[in-house]
Amino acid sequence: MNPAVWLIGAGPGDPELLTMKAVKALGLADVVLVDDLVDPRILDYCPDARIVRVGKRGGCRSTPQDFIQRLMLRYARQGLRVARLKGGDPCIFGRGGEEAQWLSAHGVACEVVNGITAGLAAATAVGIPLTQRGLATGVTLVTAHTQDGGMPDWSALARGGTTLVVYMGVAKLQDMRGQLLAAGMDAATPVAMIENASLPGQRECASTVAAMADDADAFRLRSPAVLVIGQVAACRMYGAPDAPALAETRLRRSA
Amino acid sequence: MNPAVWLIGAGPGDPELLTMKAVKALGLADVVLVDDLVDPRILDYCPDARIVRVGKRGGCRSTPQDFIQRLMLRYARQGLRVARLKGGDPCIFGRGGEEAQWLSAHGVACEVVNGITAGLAAATAVGIPLTQRGLATGVTLVTAHTQDGGMPDWSALARGGTTLVVYMGVAKLQDMRGQLLAAGMDAATPVAMIENASLPGQRECASTVAAMADDADAFRLRSPAVLVIGQVAACRMYGAPDAPALAETRLRRSA
Numbered sequence: 255m256n257p258a259v260w261l262i263g264a265g266p267g268d269p270e271l272l273t274m275k276a277v278k279a280l281g282l283a284d285v286v287l288v289d290d291l292v293d294p295r296i297l298d299y300c301p302d303a304r305i306v307r308v309g310k311r312g313g314c315r316s317t318p319q320d321f322i323q324r325l326m327l328r329y330a331r332q333g334l335r336v337a338r339l340k341g342g343d344p345c346i347f348g349r350g351g352e353e354a355q356w357l358s359a360h361g362v363a364c365e366v367v368n369g370i371t372a373g374l375a376a377a378t379a380v381g382i383p384l385t386q387r388g389l390a391t392g393v394t395l396v397t398a399h400t401q402d403g404g405m406p407d408w409s410a411l412a413r414g415g416t417t418l419v420v421y422m423g424v425a426k427l428q429d430m431r432g433q434l435l436a437a438g439m440d441a442a443t444p445v446a447m448i449e450n451a452s453l454p455g456q457r458e459c460a461s462t463v464a465a466m467a468d469d470a471d472a473f474r475l476r477s478p479a480v481l482v483i484g485q486v487a488a489c490r491m492y493g494a495p496d497a498p499a500l501a502e503t504r505l506r507r508s509a
Numbered sequence: 510m511n512p513a514v515w516l517i518g519a520g521p522g523d524p525e526l527l528t529m530k531a532v533k534a535l536g537l538a539d540v541v542l543v544d545d546l547v548d549p550r551i552l553d554y555c556p557d558a559r560i561v562r563v564g565k566r567g568g569c570r571s572t573p574q575d576f577i578q579r580l581m582l583r584y585a586r587q588g589l590r591v592a593r594l595k596g597g598d599p600c601i602f603g604r605g606g607e608e609a610q611w612l613s614a615h616g617v618a619c620e621v622v623n624g625i626t627a628g629l630a631a632a633t634a635v636g637i638p639l640t641q642r643g644l645a646t647g648v649t650l651v652t653a654h655t656q657d658g659g660m661p662d663w664s665a666l667a668r669g670g671t672t673l674v675v676y677m678g679v680a681k682l683q684d685m686r687g688q689l690l691a692a693g694m695d696a697a698t699p700v701a702m703i704e705n706a707s708l709p710g711q712r713e714c715a716s717t718v719a720a721m722a723d724d725a726d727a728f729r730l731r732s733p734a735v736l737v738i739g740q741v742a743a744c745r746m747y748g749a750p751d752a753p754a755l756a757e758t759r760l761r762r763s764a
Contacts, residue, residue: 265528271623274532275525343629346648351638351746358748366633366746368526368625374598378621383606387656393601394671395640396647406646406670413665416649491606491621493613 256282258330258362261350263343263369264292266379268452271370272296279367283337285329287322291341291478293453300337319349323356330362341478346371347397347421371395373419376451376480380458381490384417389485391415398426408433417484424477427467434463434483444488449479460487511537513585513617516605518598518624521634522548523707526625534622538592540584542577546596546733548708555592574604578611585617596733598626602652602676626650628674631706631735635713636745639672644740646670653681663688672739679732682722689718689738699743704734715742 260279265271280286280300288297290309297305306325308317322338329336344350344366357364373395377384384393394416396406405426411418412434423430424447435441441464449457461469463483515534520526535541535555543552545564552560561580563572577593584591599605599621612619628650632639639648649671651661660681666673667689678685679702690696696719704712716724718738 268530270530270533271528273520273526273528273625275523277529278525345633345638345640345746346629347640349642351641351741351744354636354638354746355748358746364747368630368633370528370623370625371629374601374626375623378600378623381609383600383609385600385602385650386606387604391655391661392649392651394647394649394669396671400646407668410665410668410670413662414649414669415662415665416651486606489606491600491609491613492619493610 256335257365259326259336259338259357259364260367261338261340261344261353261364262367263348263350263371264289264296264339264341265370266342266372266375266452267291267293267450268375269293269295269298271375271452272299273368276367276369279337280339282335284334286337286339287326288339289341292339296339303337323353326353326357327360327362330357340369341372342375343369343371346373346395372451372478373421373480373482376448377419377446377482377486379451379456380446380448381492382446382482382486383489383491384419384482384486386486386489386491389489390417393417393419395419395421397421398423398430405429405433409437412437412439417482417486420481420483422477423481424470424475424479427470427481431463431467439463443483444485446482446487447473447475447479448482449475451480511590512620514581514591514593514612514619515622516593516595516599516608516619517622518603518605518626519544519547519551519594519596520625521597521627521630521707522546522705523630524548524550524553526630526707527551527554528622528624531622531624534592535594537590539589540591542581542591542593544595547594551594558592574607578608581608581612582615582617585612595624596627597630598624601626601628601650627706627733628676628735628737631703632674632701632737632741634706634711635701635703636747637701637737637741638744638746639674639737639741641741641744641746644744645672648672648674650674650676652676653678653685660684660688664692667692667694672737672741675736675738677732678736679725679730679734682725682736686718686722694718698738699740701737701742702728702730702734703737704730706735 447459459473702714714728
């Protein structure tokens with residue numbers, strides 16, 4: 255039986271990175287609520303559905319979370335099949351859990367459909383192997399700010415031996431730099447900053463922990479961007495010098 | 510232009526969790542090298558390709574990594590389009606980086622196609638929101654053993670505030686328990702152990718850090734399984750008591 259609401263991960267942008275399950279759900283949906291960061295080409299998979307834009311971009315005028323949830327509930331109670339399209343994966347910094355819990359508490363069956371999370375796609379798009387043996391013991395996905403407005407425990411994260419992948423970090427680079435250096439992270443630790451991962455406008459700025467804030471300024475790095483911090487950020491798995499993913503790379507190891 | 514070799518993430522098992530890009534590449538491939546953990550139904554997407562099984566399951570008789578790489582190279586040099594299908598994502602503990610580098614060094618163009626990594630899919634399949642605000646600052650993906658046979662720095666990981674998702678951990682539960690408790694992690698920290706995520710045989714054993722090794726024994730937990738450690742492991746985003754994902758759950762909070 256189909257749920258009343260699908261919370262669908264749209265992946266990083268490239269429509270081909272949608273899952274088959276997401277495409278199937280979009281094809282069945284009567285109404286599709288779309289976040290800002292979802293590539294418009296993805297809507298080709300639901301040509302007959304009613305499209306409702308519910309962007310919620312940080313710092314800009316946007317649709318409140320509460321309103322979006324009530325909208326899903328209203329449509330579901332009208333008997334419509336609702337798809338909510340979010341960038342990346344709904345449960346990786348996407349509030350998928352909160353929305354699913356809220357809908358469940360209101361008696362609406364919903365299902366989360368996984369998507370390729372932006373951090374993993376961004377690394378792959380520029381040829382970074384996130385868990386390369388000998389360079390990392392794993393990978394940690396974090397945002398640059400926590401719910402209460404604070405910062406993650408950079409000190410513990412810096413010591414964990416995992417590659418750090420930071421979402422929503424562009425505005426916090428100076429703070430992160432200070433925290434990571436204070437935690438004892440080597441100033442020369444490689445950093446890759448990837449803008450518009452998987453999209454035609456993808457750009458990469460290669461830097462270090464010491465230089466990342468200045469380099470991002472000079473590069474005019476803009477959100478949405480993903481930061482990869484760790485030895486793997488200087489590693490490339492595609493050796494071909496004409497690999498398209500590397501064409502936009504600017505090496506700025508000024509540290 | 511198509512690469513000679515695609516390294517494709519097959520996702521956690523459910524064929525619907527393949528990406529469109531993976532399906533397209535499989536449809537173009539002349540020969541498909543398949544790992545043990547890939548669900549056989551996924552081969553329906555490449556009915557005309559030659560299928561070569563190259564299982565490499567830990568501890569069992571298996572195809573050496575070196576042989577697999579030479580096989581890809583041989584087929585690519587014959588002008589065949591090669592797809593290498595791996596469970597999950599090729600760059601999350603899948604050696605995708607090593608294989609891509611080796612192929613590039615031998616002059617063969619290759620491309621990694623992301624897949625839904627098993628840890629994220631397993632959590633979603635049982636309704637765990639991995640980065641739920643207020644409960645976790647992010648998520649860390651690790652394996653229970655490192656390349657040199659040692660363990661990850663559980664002490665730092667335990668303090669980082671992220672949800673821990675452990676791959677290939679079933680045989681190391683007793684060691685992990687000791688390390689996490691020694692690092693000061695609360696013995697009552699919830700743990701979810703998920704076997705065969707996204708497949709019809711999916712099972713979940715709910716436990717705690719203190720009890721996870723004994724509970725897994727009693728449950729007869731078998732590989733492949735994913736462990737989710739942290740407050741979110743006791744959180745469920747689907748409230749419906751008859752949710753299929755919860756049907757196989759056995760609550761064993763004996764700690």
